[in-house]
Amino acid sequence: MQITASVQVDASADRVWGLVSDLPNMGKLSPENTGGTWRKGATGPAVGARFHGSNRSGWRRWSTNVTVVRCAPGEEFAFRVTAGGLGVAEWAYTIVPESTGVTVTETWTDRRGSLMKALGRATTGVADREAHTRASIETTLAALKVAAEA
Numbered sequence: 001m002q003i004t005a006s007v008q009v010d011a012s013a014d015r016v017w018g019l020v021s022d023l024p025n026m027g028k029l030s031p032e033n034t035g036g037t038w039r040k041g042a043t044g045p046a047v048g049a050r051f052h053g054s055n056r057s058g059w060r061r062w063s064t065n066v067t068v069v070r071c072a073p074g075e076e077f078a079f080r081v082t083a084g085g086l087g088v089a090e091w092a093y094t095i096v097p098e099s100t101g102v103t104v105t106e107t108w109t110d111r112r113g114s115l116m117k118a119l120g121r122a123t124t125g126v127a128d129r130e131a132h133t134r135a136s137i138e139t140t141l142a143a144l145k146v147a148a149e150a
Contacts, residue, residue, distance in 0.1 A: 001110040003133050007141040010101040011148035013074040019147055020093040020104070021045040021077040023053070023066065029143040031136050032057055036066070047071045053081070057124045064088060080111070087111035088120070104144060106137050 009016055019029070023045070027035035034054045042049035051066035062083070070078035070092065078092035090109040095102050110129070112120060117129070126132045 001130060002107060003130065003137060004105060004107040005134070005137045005141055006103050006105040007145050008098065008101060009104055009145050009148045013095045013097055013102050016095050016102055016104055016144065016148050017074045017077060017093075019144055020095075021071070021073075023051045023079075027054075029140050029147065031139045036063075045071050045077060051079070055124075057126055060123065060125050062123050083116070083123075084119075086113065086116045086119075088116060104141065106141055108133050108137060 019025075021044075024035050024037060026033045032055050034056050036051055036053040038044065039050045039052050042051065045068055047068055047070065049068040049071075051068070053064040053066050055062050055064060064081045064083050066079045066081050068077070068079045069090070070076050074095060076092065076094050078090060080090045081088040089111050090107075092107045092109070094105045094107075096105075112129075120129065121127060
């Protein structure tokens with residue numbers, strides 16, 4: 001399953017890319033992610049860079065492991081998420097220049113097997129991950145637009 005949404009942003013591609021690739025500060029944009037830290041010598045976005053993400057939903061808290069899989073400044077940023085060694089998702093942001101500003105597309109690709117779906121529901125308290133993710137993407141893109149245009 002894949003969920004995608006886009007937003008027009010009156011900002012440069014570099015500004016937008018800087019925001020979506022700043023994983024430690026993603027909590028300022030995302031309703032579920034609260035940030036995290038670069039790991040294993042990584043200090044910023046680069047293919048292969050690893051990140052330890054922190055998340056919350058209501059009173060529930062959990063962490064994930066992230067690996068950057070695509071990293072083209074001003075164009076695209078994508079990362080894969082695992083938990084306990086099991087696949088969770090791939091998140092991708094593509095940035096396309098327009099006559100004024102850019103179009104940013106956020107895509108979530110579900111990588112959970114049946115075990116991770118059951119564990120994820122128990123851990124996060126989210127019964128309908130697809131509906132929850134659709135709403136989260138809309139919230140994140142709206143926050144990204146505000147931050148980039150400020």
